[in-house]
Amino acid sequence: MTVRKIEVRERVMARNDELAAQVRARLAAHGITAINLMSSPGAGKTTLLERTLAVLGEPLDIAVVAGDCQTQNDADRLAAHTGRLVQAIVTGGACHLDALQVSDALDHIDLERTRLLIIENVGNLVCPASWDLGERSRVVLFTVTEGDDKPLKYPKMFEKADWVVLTKTDLLPYVPFDVDRAVRHCLQVNPALRFIHVSAITGDGMGEWFDFLRRSVGPTASV
């Protein structure tokens, strides 16, 4: 017996990236903008989407793919706010969505009647950052109940993001969260990041979020 070394040097994420490119092309062919919404658990993704669907679900022809480790509770919550399809992906314990799951979910969505696809990723600030889903832009929710140093602790998530939505701002009087320092930490990791501050409960800042979504759809979309 002799031992032989075979050089490979193949990217482990290559297959996912190929599938993500196919998803991106499929969405582009239908003129659909996809946004990948990511955050830690409990940052307010579902509440933000509930408010969003109630106001913009029909005008922007929004479809939602909602990922969860177990249960489809989030998808059920969202479905109560829209007549449009909310497609659940239960990952069976996996900590992120991948492009194959999104590709499969698209088979259940009426793409002809969709202009904006929001992908609610699994709540996790680590793993989802590594998986391209075919989205046009990535939005990270960063809530004021977290430490303002989260961008430094989870840099990849913020490096790969286009926008940061600072959520639950109505709680700022009650928590030791320094907004200026949080923004500084975000920009330290990714100087190109843009910010929206919202409270889905009081409605503060929601207009800016809605404007961002309106700008995101259509042939002249800028996200």
Next chain:
Amino acid sequence: MHELSLAMEIGRLAEERLGASVPRCVAVGVDVGTASGVEPSALSFCLEAVLSHPPWTGAQPVLAHPVGDHLLLTWLEVEDDDRPED
């Protein structure tokens, strides 16, 4: 679970590379970039689990940690049967 998904994909890539006539693979080399978002010890643990099942026969994962955000299957070490073919 992130690392288990990756370990399974590494196993799939290695199997694809070795083809149907899989020789005995004794080691699997993986580059885990320092900024890859992958925990090397967790990936090693998951790879050991994946490589303990057929068609693998206990190949050992060998992880390197270069600077960067890449994750690569870098090499495979296989045992060749030196007996001449009939």
